Amino acid sequence: MSVELTLPVSVDLHGGAFNAAPFGTGDLPAIFALEQRSHSHPWTLENLRSSLTSHTCVGLQYQGEWVAHAVLSFVVGEAELLLFVIDKNWQGRGLGTLFLEMLAQAAKQKAQTLFLEVRASNAAAVALYEKVGFNQVGVRPGYYPAGSRREDALLYALDLTFWSADS
Numbered sequence: 001m002s003v004e005l006t007l008p009v010s011v012d013l014h015g016g017a018f019n020a021a022p023f024g025t026g027d028l029p030a031i032f033a034l035e036q037r038s039h040s041h042p043w044t045l046e047n048l049r050s051s052l053t054s055h056t057c058v059g060l061q062y063q064g065e066w067v068a069h070a071v072l073s074f075v076v077g078e079a080e081l082l083l084f085v086i087d088k089n090w091q092g093r094g095l096g097t098l099f100l101e102m103l104a105q106a107a108k109q110k111a112q113t114l115f116l117e118v119r120a121s122n123a124a125a126v127a128l129y130e131k132v133g134f135n136q137v138g139v140r141p142g143y144y145p146a147g148s149r150r151e152d153a154l155l156y157a158l159d160l161t162f163w164s165a166d167s
């Protein structure tokens with residue numbers, strides 16, 4: 001089910017203004033390009049397109065260009081972050097923290113818990129999730145293909161009931 005989130009219109013980082021907005025069919029070429037250049041295991045265009053009808057798809061724009069995107073699902077009080085990507089050129093500058101905290105704040109209106117899965121080797125993502133307050137709640141051994149081998153998926157949860165960006 002696609003759930004509408006109330007997001008701040010604009011947030012500041014390093015003196016620049018980032019606008020949060022849902023993305024739609026017309027934005028797919030730009031979002032797909034961002035996905036391909038920034039994500040080591042990019043979603044297909046078809047994955048992104050089908051998410052538009054079944055999930056909540058939002059992103060951040062800077063000076064009219066998409067610089068981050070995320071896909072979330074909502075089911076009876078639970079939210080799941082299915083995709084979370086910061087533009088390669090913006091990584092490591094705090095934008096991931098800002099966008100994730102914004103999404104958690106918005107998801108709080110619709111869900112008690114925000115879940116996600118991450119590749120065990122994705123050190124930057126694991127560090128970001130733990131910094132924001134997610135706790136590891138499980139592991140799926142060998143869940144992801146990794147070349148000719150497999151790697152574990154780590155399951156993380158954020159209890160939104162007691163969470164705030166300031167805590």
Ligand SMILES: CC(C)(COP(=O)(O)OP(=O)(O)OC[C@H]1O[C@@H](n2cnc3c(N)ncnc32)[C@H](O)[C@@H]1OP(=O)(O)O)[C@@H](O)C(=O)NCCC(=O)NCCS
Pocket residue numbers: 038039040082083084085086087090091092093094095096097098118122123124125127128131
């Ligand atoms: C993972 C990702 C979202 C992080 O976004 P970001 O904007 O770079 O994150 P931030 O700059 O806010 O950094 C947040 C924390 O992550 C950690 N971090 C960031 N880059 C890191 C790196 N290259 N190595 C290790 N830790 C890193 C740091 O702990 C950092 O906190 P600190 O600056 O206070 O030390 C981004 O790298 C990305 O989009 N990667 C490709 C897509 C992806 O893997 N998505 C997640 C799975 S779907």
